Amino acid sequence: MGSLYGTQKMNLSIRRSLLIFSICAAWALISSAPIFKYLTHGKAISAMLLGILFIALGMYWLERLNQQQRQISTGWFLLLFLILTTAFAVLYPISLKHTLNSGSDREDALRIELNAVHHHQYPYDTHTFLGNPPTPLPGAVLLAAPFFAFGHIAWQNFLWLALFFIFTISFFRYRATALLFLAVFLLLAPANLSDFTSGGDYLTNFFYLAIAVALFIRSLDRTFYVCIPAALFLGVTLSSRIVYALILIPLLALTLQRTSRSRTIALFAIILIAAAAITLPVFTPHAFTHLLQQLDQNASKLRYIPSALHPRWTLPVLAVIVACTTFLVHMNLPRIFLTLSITSFVMLAPFVIAFSLHAKKLSYEFSYLSVCVLSFSLWALSRYERLPVCAPHELPKVHNRL
Numbered sequence: 001m002g003s004l005y006g007t008q009k010m011n012l013s014i015r016r017s018l019l020i021f022s023i024c025a026a027w028a029l030i031s032s033a034p035i036f037k038y039l040t041h042g043k044a045i046s047a048m049l050l051g052i053l054f055i056a057l058g059m060y061w062l063e064r065l066n067q068q069q070r071q072i073s074t075g076w077f078l079l080l081f082l083i084l085t086t087a088f089a090v091l092y093p094i095s096l097k098h099t100l101n102s103g104s105d106r107e108d109a110l111r112i113e114l115n116a117v118h119h120h121q122y123p124y125d126t127h128t129f130l131g132n133p134p135t136p137l138p139g140a141v142l143l144a145a146p147f148f149a150f151g152h153i154a155w156q157n158f159l160w161l162a163l164f165f166i167f168t169i170s171f172f173r174y175r176a177t178a179l180l181f182l183a184v185f186l187l188l189a190p191a192n193l194s195d196f197t198s199g200g201d202y203l204t205n206f207f208y209l210a211i212a213v214a215l216f217i218r219s220l221d222r223t224f225y226v227c228i229p230a231a232l233f234l235g236v237t238l239s240s241r242i243v244y245a246l247i248l249i250p251l252l253a254l255t256l257q258r259t260s261r262s263r264t265i266a267l268f269a270i271i272l273i274a275a276a277a278i279t280l281p282v283f284t285p286h287a288f289t290h291l292l293q294q295l296d297q298n299a300s301k302l303r304y305i306p307s308a309l310h311p312r313w314t315l316p317v318l319a320v321i322v323a324c325t326t327f328l329v330h331m332n333l334p335r336i337f338l339t340l341s342i343t344s345f346v347m348l349a350p351f352v353i354a355f356s357l358h359a360k361k362l363s364y365e366f367s368y369l370s371v372c373v374l375s376f377s378l379w380a381l382s383r384y385e386r387l388p389v390c391a392p393h394e395l396p397k398v399h400n401r402l
Contacts, residue, residue: 012387019384020059024052026373026380027184033356033366034190051188058180059384066174066385076179077165084161084187084196091197092154106200107153109134113141114148123282138282139239139275140201143208154199161186161196164207167214171333171378177385185377191367192374205240206371210337210378212237213251216267217333220258224266231267235274243344243371249323250339254331304354311350319343334382341376348372 028048036044065072105128113123113134123141127133136144147156168178186192186203195202212234219230238244248271255264283289305311323343326335348368355365 016063016384016387019380019387020056022380023059023184023377023384024055026377027051027055027189030191030366030370030373031189034194054188055184058184062174062176062180062385063387065176072175072179074175077169077175077182080179080182080187081162081165084193085158087187087193088154088157088197091194092199095194095198105130105132106136106195106202107198110136110141110144110153110201111148114145114153117141117282135241136201136205137239137241138279139236140205140241141282142236142278143240144201153201156201157196157199157204160204160207160211163211167207167211168378171214172382173385177381181377181381185374189370189373192370195367195370201240202367203370203374205237205244206374209237209240209244209247210375213247213336214333216251217254217258217336220255224263227263227267228270231270232274235271236278238271239275239279243347244340246319246323246343246347247336247340249320250326250331250336253326254336256327257331302351302354304358305350315347315350319346322346334379337375338379341372341379344375345369345372 028051031051032044032048035047039047108128108130109132112126112128113136116123116126124134144153144156147153165178165182168181169175172178172181186196192203194200212230216227216230216234219227238248248268252264252268255267259267302311302315320343323339326339329335348371352365352368
């Protein structure tokens with residue numbers, strides 16, 4: 001018995017260390033480039049080491065706090081939200097002047113699309129102030145429309161940030177875990193903080209998609225009519241960026257495990273109809289051709305990958321294969337996010353790495369991996385907080401829950 005307990009304790013220690021390392025690596029992946037861009041080499045290394053040390057100590061503190069079964073006060077979340085709001089108030093006006101660099105044109109992309117729609121024009125014939133064609137799909141445009149009407153598209157970030165705070169509190173078992181996640185990957189991750197404070201919608205897309213997926217999964221335990229609004233909202237959020245379409249596969253696997261085939265078919269028909277209803281009309285009268293042209297804008301990002309590999313086809317196929325493995329395991333919400341992190345990494349990492357090696361755009365392009373990092377970290381921290389205390393009678397029970 002003692003030998004078995006010792007083995008289990010060692011396995012737990014290894015798993016705990018691997019999760020701590022993975023969270024530190026995830027943070028470093030999207031934080032190293034902007035840190036090295038704005039600091040000298042020595043200061044950047046020091047900042048990276050301090051950040052990793054803070055995360056490791058934070059997770060050690062998190063483990064001790066969670067073992068005490070204590071929930072931290074809501075005031076800490078309000079303080080963090082206030083800090084992020086203050087950062088936005090200070091940095092957003094600066095970002096509009098483009099004094100630090102060329103700036104982000106993600107808010108501008110939404111603005112010119114909504115301006116075009118307002119004047120009954122095709123929104124994807126325009127270009128941002130950086131000369132880039134706009135990439136947000138009609139779902140993102142629709143969700144930003146109320147804020148465009150008020151004259152401040154960037155204000156949508158506050159709404160979805162507040163709702164994402166609520167989501168993380170309900171997603172994690174302990175509030176301390178939620179607070180650590182939000183502090184590390186929103187406040188202390190320069191790429192994510194920059195996107196938020198410049199009015200960009202890249203993080204916001206992930207916020208409302210995560211909320212929509214969680215609401216849809218929770219609605220599966222209710223009546224069919226309760227599921228319909230959740231399915232409609234999910235369909236809208238899926239039409240924000242094409243990379244999120246792959247989440248339908250693991251979500252289908254989970255839905256089949258939770259409910260009947262007929263109900264699954266009906267719900268996914270509603271999701272797809274909702275996505276198509278707001279997407280296709282924008283691209284009329286040649287909806288299919290225009291949609292392909294819009295999606296093909298991302299093909300230029302693959303130009304540094306050898307054409308012999310046919311990345312436009314091989315990367316999506318590989319991502320689909322990874323997503324289909326979810327039909328072989330029991331699915332839950334954390335595993336949905338794990339699958340999203342892997343499939344989005346398959347789709348985004350090759351062009352990000354290629355750009356960093358050939359075009360010297362490391363700091364900008366690596367911010368695309370925020371989707372992978374946020375979704376992976378949701379899964380990893382949910383696993384970390386559920387690791388059992390090293391008591392022999394508790395190990396099998398908690399392990400089976402995961």
